[in-house]
Amino acid sequence: MSKITITDVARRANVSIKTVSRVVNGEPNVRDGTRERVQQAILDLDYRPNPSARSLATQRSYLVALIYDDPDAYEAPSCGYVVNLQQGLLAACNARGFDLLIHPANYRDPKALENIAKMIAHARPEGVVLAAPLSNMPDVVATIEDSGTRLIRLSPGPCATGQFVETDDAEAAQAMTSYLASLGHSRIAFVRGHAKHAAVQLRLSGYKAGLRAAGLDVDPALIVDGDNSIASGENAAAQLLALEQPPTAIFAANDDMAAGILRTASRFGVSVPEQLSVAGFDDISLAQQIYPALTTVRQPLHAIAYRAGEMIIDNVQGAHEDNVIPAEIVVRESTAPLARQH
Amino acid sequence: MSKITITDVARRANVSIKTVSRVVNGEPNVRDGTRERVQQAILDLDYRPNPSARSLATQRSYLVALIYDDPDAYEAPSCGYVVNLQQGLLAACNARGFDLLIHPANYRDPKALENIAKMIAHARPEGVVLAAPLSNMPDVVATIEDSGTRLIRLSPGPCATGQFVETDDAEAAQAMTSYLASLGHSRIAFVRGHAKHAAVQLRLSGYKAGLRAAGLDVDPALIVDGDNSIASGENAAAQLLALEQPPTAIFAANDDMAAGILRTASRFGVSVPEQLSVAGFDDISLAQQIYPALTTVRQPLHAIAYRAGEMIIDNVQGAHEDNVIPAEIVVRESTAPLARQH
DNA sequence: CAGACCCGTGACAGCGCTGTCGCTTTTGCC
DNA sequence: GGCAAAAGCGACAGCGCTGTCACGGGTCTG
Numbered sequence: 217m218s219k220i221t222i223t224d225v226a227r228r229a230n231v232s233i234k235t236v237s238r239v240v241n242g243e244p245n246v247r248d249g250t251r252e253r254v255q256q257a258i259l260d261l262d263y264r265p266n267p268s269a270r271s272l273a274t275q276r277s278y279l280v281a282l283i284y285d286d287p288d289a290y291e292a293p294s295c296g297y298v299v300n301l302q303q304g305l306l307a308a309c310n311a312r313g314f315d316l317l318i319h320p321a322n323y324r325d326p327k328a329l330e331n332i333a334k335m336i337a338h339a340r341p342e343g344v345v346l347a348a349p350l351s352n353m354p355d356v357v358a359t360i361e362d363s364g365t366r367l368i369r370l371s372p373g374p375c376a377t378g379q380f381v382e383t384d385d386a387e388a389a390q391a392m393t394s395y396l397a398s399l400g401h402s403r404i405a406f407v408r409g410h411a412k413h414a415a416v417q418l419r420l421s422g423y424k425a426g427l428r429a430a431g432l433d434v435d436p437a438l439i440v441d442g443d444n445s446i447a448s449g450e451n452a453a454a455q456l457l458a459l460e461q462p463p464t465a466i467f468a469a470n471d472d473m474a475a476g477i478l479r480t481a482s483r484f485g486v487s488v489p490e491q492l493s494v495a496g497f498d499d500i501s502l503a504q505q506i507y508p509a510l511t512t513v514r515q516p517l518h519a520i521a522y523r524a525g526e527m528i529i530d531n532v533q534g535a536h537e538d539n540v541i542p543a544e545i546v547v548r549e550s551t552a553p554l555a556r557q558h
Numbered sequence: 559m560s561k562i563t564i565t566d567v568a569r570r571a572n573v574s575i576k577t578v579s580r581v582v583n584g585e586p587n588v589r590d591g592t593r594e595r596v597q598q599a600i601l602d603l604d605y606r607p608n609p610s611a612r613s614l615a616t617q618r619s620y621l622v623a624l625i626y627d628d629p630d631a632y633e634a635p636s637c638g639y640v641v642n643l644q645q646g647l648l649a650a651c652n653a654r655g656f657d658l659l660i661h662p663a664n665y666r667d668p669k670a671l672e673n674i675a676k677m678i679a680h681a682r683p684e685g686v687v688l689a690a691p692l693s694n695m696p697d698v699v700a701t702i703e704d705s706g707t708r709l710i711r712l713s714p715g716p717c718a719t720g721q722f723v724e725t726d727d728a729e730a731a732q733a734m735t736s737y738l739a740s741l742g743h744s745r746i747a748f749v750r751g752h753a754k755h756a757a758v759q760l761r762l763s764g765y766k767a768g769l770r771a772a773g774l775d776v777d778p779a780l781i782v783d784g785d786n787s788i789a790s791g792e793n794a795a796a797q798l799l800a801l802e803q804p805p806t807a808i809f810a811a812n813d814d815m816a817a818g819i820l821r822t823a824s825r826f827g828v829s830v831p832e833q834l835s836v837a838g839f840d841d842i843s844l845a846q847q848i849y850p851a852l853t854t855v856r857q858p859l860h861a862i863a864y865r866a867g868e869m870i871i872d873n874v875q876g877a878h879e880d881n882v883i884p885a886e887i888v889v890r891e892s893t894a895p896l897a898r899q900h
Numbered sequence: 901c902a903g904a905c906c907c908g909t910g911a912c913a914g915c916g917c918t919g920t921c922g923c924t925t926t927t928g929c930c
Numbered sequence: 931g932g933c934a935a936a937a938g939c940g941a942c943a944g945c946g947c948t949g950t951c952a953c954g955g956g957t958c959t960g
Contacts, residue, residue, distance in 0.1 A: 221946055232910045237948060245908055264679045268613035269946035272915045277610070286645075295637035295843060303628070303662060315681060317657060320645060337606045339657060446847060472847075479849045482824075501637060505788060505814075505844050507821045563916055574940040579918060587938055611916035614945045 300517035308525025343528030386422035393426025400554035449476020489552035508549035646860035650867025685870030728764035735768025742896035791818020831894035850891035
């Protein structure tokens with residue numbers, strides 16, 4: 217329990233506490249010799265500035281809050297999303313002497329907004345990073361903005377105002393579709409996600425763009441709805457596989473649905489990837505745990521969160537293109553070239 | 559940006575700031591009328607005490623730190639473990655006006671210990687909750703104890719000293735084994751986990767006790783090693799299924815290995831649960847996502863973490879039995895009564 | 901070489917809260 | 931009714947740090 221204060225250091229280095237403060241904070245106007253003397257004293261005494269005292273004096277909290285949808289709220293929790301964001305943001309915070317506050321919010325809880333407001337009023341973070349899907353919920357956004365706290369939204373979807381960091385979902389979906397087409401598939405189906413998640417629309421249009429780029433037609437029969445759950449993926453696959461001309465590849469707007477597709481394929485006796493290629497989106501941890509491991513799109517969550525942290529702490533505005541972090545296609549076992557066996 | 563201070567409240571309620579402080583902290587010796595007047599003023603002004611000022615004055619941080627193994631360090635990240643602990647601890651913290659600091663530590667990083675020490679010296683949490691498997695690493699424990707910070711270990715394994723919270727792994731494993739036996743299985747195999755995780759030993763002895771309780775013999779051929787990874791589960795299952803007299807049920811010491819067993823069974827054309835029952839341990843999110851959904855043992859992680867938080871914040875010692883939280887068997891699709899079909 | 905200026909440093913007053921102590925009422929009791 | 935004890939409340943000094951300002955001495959101008 218380090219009880220060493222700035223006064224102890226000052227005494228040992230034979231300077232005033234203000235000079236110690238200058239050295240600690242890297243302020244100018246300290247002679248090199250003095251600076252070294254102080255630094256030595258700090259080392260000798262193992263002095264650590266008291267964050268509370270500093271906060272009180274500077275009127276700053278040195279805190280960043282991460283608000284995300286409570287994973288419990290999902291049927292199939294995508295903890296990986298949360299943990300990756302935490303790590304990225306934590307990295308940005310720690311590098312700058314900030315601490316991270318995590319705040320899971322269940323948006324179906326009527327008190328969620330109140331809890332957010334309470335947290336902000338209590339801890340007074342200098343900025344809030346709002347993860348998807350909360351990031352495109354107007355009331356959540358409004359609650360945070362009303363508090364006067366800096367807000368960075370993560371993948372808020374189209375028409376977003378204010379500051380945000382995102383991946384280009386449309387581009388990523390297009391790339392995946394192109395990849396599928398490059399494997400020889402021409403009947404590529406798409407399973408849409410929950411309409412509430414704005415990214416879903418972008419993924420759909422990317423899918424369409426990918427088809428067009430490959431010279432393929434968009435067949436409405438090959439586009440079916442899901443709601444992001446595993447179960448909805450199962451249903452969608454059942455619907456698609458029952459088609460007169462079933463697809464040879466299915467691209468799902470998220471990994472959970474892709475997992476559902478895999479399950480249905482297994483039930484139908486359709487082998488993946490031999491008879492059917494399946495691709496997902498998100499690269500949740502499940503993607504590499506299921507069999508066959510899922511080809512999917514990986515969002516650079518760590519990088520996104522890190523960038524958001526930088527924006528808050530370094531108070532940068534950032535050119536728009538700096539805040540679009542490119543996604544990456546991860547090819548695993550669930551996709552393969554079209555077998556010419558008919 | 560609430561700039562309301564205790565002085566504003568005092569002025570409005572016509573009392574001294576000290577009395578406001580008394581009301582805020584629920585101290586005695588305030589007349590009911592005065593108390594109400596102050597509370598009304600607090601409400602009117604929407605006053606929130608400044609945590610930094612309070613910390614500075616009380617010499618306390620109102621912080622609890624959760625240190626856990628960086629999920630990135632795993633091949634198959636068990637994010638669910640981390641997220642559940644976070645939530646349980648957060649619940650305990652928030653209920654008491656505490657904040658939570660999360661600190662992922664990669665134990666293979668040589669600077670991990672240094673980082674932990676740095677975090678503690680910087681943020682000065684009032685207590686540290688150390689998650690497994692870090693909780694039974696002597697150097698990690700020593701680092702935290704050296705800092706003089708209160709430490710609560712989670713499932714530290716046998717021979718643990720100091721304060722800890724755990725589930726009775728042996729009892730849970732015994733219960734699962736008994737359950738399997740009650741389904742009619744007599745050839746029940748066990749896949750051990752990574753030797754480093756102390757809980758693994760307990761689970762094995764629970765398995766043996768379960769067999770004995772059911773009047774079954776322990777067959778060494780049915781006990782194989784794994785290392786907690788999916789791949790090791792695959793290998794173990796391959797080994798077991800190749801036996802002259804293969805088991806009709808396999809109980810894996812964790813869910814990842816159980817998932818691997820499922821994969822191998824699928825490759826071998828052995829249907830689960832019809833021809834083979836499979837049980838896991840941990841109830842990670844994967845357990846309900848794979849097909850067939852896994853029968854497993856659920857650690858009450860939320861409750862464990864909540865209890866740890868209580869211990870730190872309320873400074874309770876706690877009778878030993880209060881700190882053993884019972885686990886629960888979750889029956890899903892991967893286990894079924896033994897088919898009498900030979 | 902005088903005046904203007906900058907550099908390096910320290911004294912001191914807060915930041916918003918709690919702990920201590922002392923003073924004034926009220927309460928309890930014979 | 932009188933007195934001790936307890937209750938109710940306020941003044942004030944910190945907690946450890948930073949911001950402001952003042953001051954002495956050196957450097958730069960013309």
